[in-house]
Amino acid sequence: MTTPLLEIEDLCARAGDKEIIKDFNLTINEGEVHAIMGPNGAGKSTLSYVLCGKPGYEITSGSIKFKGRDLISMSIEERAREGLFLIMQYPVEIPGVPTTAFLKHAVNAIRKHNHESELDTMAFIKMVRETGKNLGIDAEMLKRPVNVGFSGGEKKRMETLQMAVLKPDMAILDEADSGLDIDALKVVAGGVNSLRDGKRSMLVITHYQRLLNYIIPDFVHVFANGHIVKSGDKNLALELEEKGYAEFIRDKA
Amino acid sequence: MGGLIQDIKLRGHDLPKLEALREKGRNSFLSQGLPTPKTEAWKYTRVRTLTGNDFVIEETKVSKCSCKQHQTCCCTDQSFSLPFDAYEIRFCNGKLQNDHFHLPEGVEALPLTEAFDDPDIFHLLNKSFDMDKFPFAALNTAYLEQGIFLRIGRDIVLDKPIAFLYHTSGGLKRFACLRNLIVLETGAQAEMIEYYHYSGAPKSEYFNNIVHEIYIGRNAKLRHYAVQNEAFKAVHIALTAVKVKENGHFESFCLQKGADLARRETHVVLQEPDAKTNVNAVYMMNGWATLDTTTDVEHLAPHTLSGQLIKGVVGGQAKGVFQGKIHIAPKAQQIEGNQLHRALLLSDDAEVDIKPELEIFADDVKCSHGAACGELDAEQLFYLQSRGIGAEEARQMLIEAFIDEAFQTIENPSVREWIKSI
Numbered sequence A: 001m002t003t004p005l006l007e008i009e010d011l012c013a014r015a016g017d018k019e020i021i022k023d024f025n026l027t028i029n030e031g032e033v034h035a036i037m038g039p040n041g042a043g044k045s046t047l048s049y050v051l052c053g054k055p056g057y058e059i060t061s062g063s064i065k066f067k068g069r070d071l072i073s074m075s076i077e078e079r080a081r082e083g084l085f086l087i088m089q090y091p092v093e094i095p096g097v098p099t100t101a102f103l104k105h106a107v108n109a110i111r112k113h114n115h116e117s118e119l120d121t122m123a124f125i126k127m128v129r130e131t132g133k134n135l136g137i138d139a140e141m142l143k144r145p146v147n148v149g150f151s152g153g154e155k156k157r158m159e160t161l162q163m164a165v166l167k168p169d170m171a172i173l174d175e176a177d178s179g180l181d182i183d184a185l186k187v188v189a190g191g192v193n194s195l196r197d198g199k200r201s202m203l204v205i206t207h208y209q210r211l212l213n214y215i216i217p218d219f220v221h222v223f224a225n226g227h228i229v230k231s232g233d234k235n236l237a238l239e240l241e242e243k244g245y246a247e248f249i250r251d252k253a
Numbered sequence B: 001m002g003g004l005i006q007d008i009k010l011r012g013h014d015l016p017k018l019e020a021l022r023e024k025g026r027n028s029f030l031s032q033g034l035p036t037p038k039t040e041a042w043k044y045t046r047v048r049t050l051t052g053n054d055f056v057i058e059e060t061k062v063s064k065c066s067c068k069q070h071q072t073c074c075c076t077d078q079s080f081s082l083p084f085d086a087y088e089i090r091f092c093n094g095k096l097q098n099d100h101f102h103l104p105e106g107v108e109a110l111p112l113t114e115a116f117d118d119p120d121i122f123h124l125l126n127k128s129f130d131m132d133k134f135p136f137a138a139l140n141t142a143y144l145e146q147g148i149f150l151r152i153g154r155d156i157v158l159d160k161p162i163a164f165l166y167h168t169s170g171g172l173k174r175f176a177c178l179r180n181l182i183v184l185e186t187g188a189q190a191e192m193i194e195y196y197h198y199s200g201a202p203k204s205e206y207f208n209n210i211v212h213e214i215y216i217g218r219n220a221k222l223r224h225y226a227v228q229n230e231a232f233k234a235v236h237i238a239l240t241a242v243k244v245k246e247n248g249h250f251e252s253f254c255l256q257k258g259a260d261l262a263r264r265e266t267h268v269v270l271q272e273p274d275a276k277t278n279v280n281a282v283y284m285m286n287g288w289a290t291l292d293t294t295t296d297v298e299h300l301a302p303h304t305l306s307g308q309l310i311k312g313v314v315g316g317q318a319k320g321v322f323q324g325k326i327h328i329a330p331k332a333q334q335i336e337g338n339q340l341h342r343a344l345l346l347s348d349d350a351e352v353d354i355k356p357e358l359e360i361f362a363d364d365v366k367c368s369h370g371a372a373c374g375e376l377d378a379e380q381l382f383y384l385q386s387r388g389i390g391a392e393e394a395r396q397m398l399i400e401a402f403i404d405e406a407f408q409t410i411e412n413p414s415v416r417e418w419i420k421s422i
């Protein structure tokens, strides 16, 4: 039995005057891991932002359903509280906001939404420290302001920690591997894999096949010209690694 | 022109020993008049509210709290006390309330009128500023009477802050002129708080005109905190004029949150080598207020240091003004003077006017200044919201994070927490 979690139909979206997503269709069922691969500038990050409701992107047509509900009409925070999470390609630095305090606000906002009692500081810190251990995130890092002065690898590990703590139903990973050496990549992939439980779904966006050796997808899609041009299983990723994206990019001439 | 200028000729209370000085103040104010947009030092801050507005000086013979019959008297209002221990000096509606000061040995406090019997003290009056350049300090001089003289003796280190609590209750459109003279002798160390607060109708209109003259002796240090939380239709104009001797340190923090029109001006003269000052401030407002923070640091001697960090958050149709001047005299070498102003505009109609000025006549000088205004960062907001944090809460988190750098300059943690909670 498959239950659709995310259903994107005929989606068109633009940033400024530029139409970036064109007639995009994708359904992700509960428990499935989908990978989207595409050349730089194809619109992969744009797709992830549109799903999360980032301002500055305009949906011109189509529909997105999340757990059967219209996602487009939800606010950014509502989407997050409903269980959508994005590991960002470039996590922003927020000076003056300590990571722990920020994460506690986030956890409790989501718990409140789910009619769960708010965690007190002690219980929260214990939970975050334990989760952090597996990701190589120590207490000192948690005290620092959100992402401030973090290396590329530290930022991605912190994103993974947030995902582990917020326990989304659907996680989108936007180039979670960019800028990571192989050890850091394994740590991040390990964190992601530990959240795979047959129910939680994932959309793994990447330019390179490498990440998919560690996070093994059920489906691979090639994204070019604003939509999915080819779908397959994990072998499609290997094929792409070999041949590149050239055959999928529409001849501009 | 309205009441202020006309009534200034009407004197209530005879104080013969002050009359000559008051007369000078009167003449100085009358010749300067109220500042106009053409007055360079007041270019951005309009004092229109003051013209044609009949503020009254309350009968000076009434020396005690005139609000005792009200429930919101300063003497009973709990919100008008501090959450930590302090030596309290209370003013209510412009009148000193203390019969006793209960200060430790080596610390002397006297009502101004008594203190002036001592010619040495009288001699200090109006010596920390030139009233012909400060119209409101001239006006304050014309009404000189209320305030205290405070002296912290040689090498005395105070165990808790001295708090000047200024309370205004609703009702009359009161005009209060207050003057405090503060002397830290060689090696003295103290913390001082000025807290402006009101009770009664939030729409109370009143005008507080305050001058603090502070003399910091050799090796002495004063931490000075001012919290301006006046009623939202009030006018608050304050000058803090400070002179710092060799290796003395004047460290100040000012929070402005209230009033319709407020200007707090801090003028520090680093007179002798190794004198230091930090002048930090936060202003936050909505509505229609104009809040002005003006600083002027004069480096007259070599090896002097100054640092300023000013942060503002302005919403609604409010207007923030920051004017900051660093002056370095020709013989003042090996100077460091830094100034940083940042403001956050929360609405399209909010406005911040900035005028940084550097006047450098020496060459061995390290000076920096920066002034900027911006909006909340959209990427940061999106990031917080994308983790489930509500839009309003996310905005508050970012505003607090923005301001916090300035609050962190407050070294005393109880004072810091109190100021953050206001």
Ligand SMILES: Nc1ncnc2c1ncn2[C@@H]1O[C@H](COP(=O)(O)OP(=O)(O)O)[C@@H](O)[C@H]1O
Pocket: A015, A016, A017, A018, A020, A038, A039, A040, A041, A042, A043, A044, A045, A046, A047, A056
């Ligand atoms: N806010 C924006 N305004 C205008 N163009 C944008 C905006 N965001 C992205 N783009 C453009 O859209 C295209 C897709 O960008 P992006 O989604 O970041 O691609 P990818 O993540 O696949 O590399 C690029 O050409 C980029 O320059």
Ligand SMILES: [Mg+2]
Pocket: A044, A045, A046, A089, A174, A175
């Ligand atoms: Mg991208």
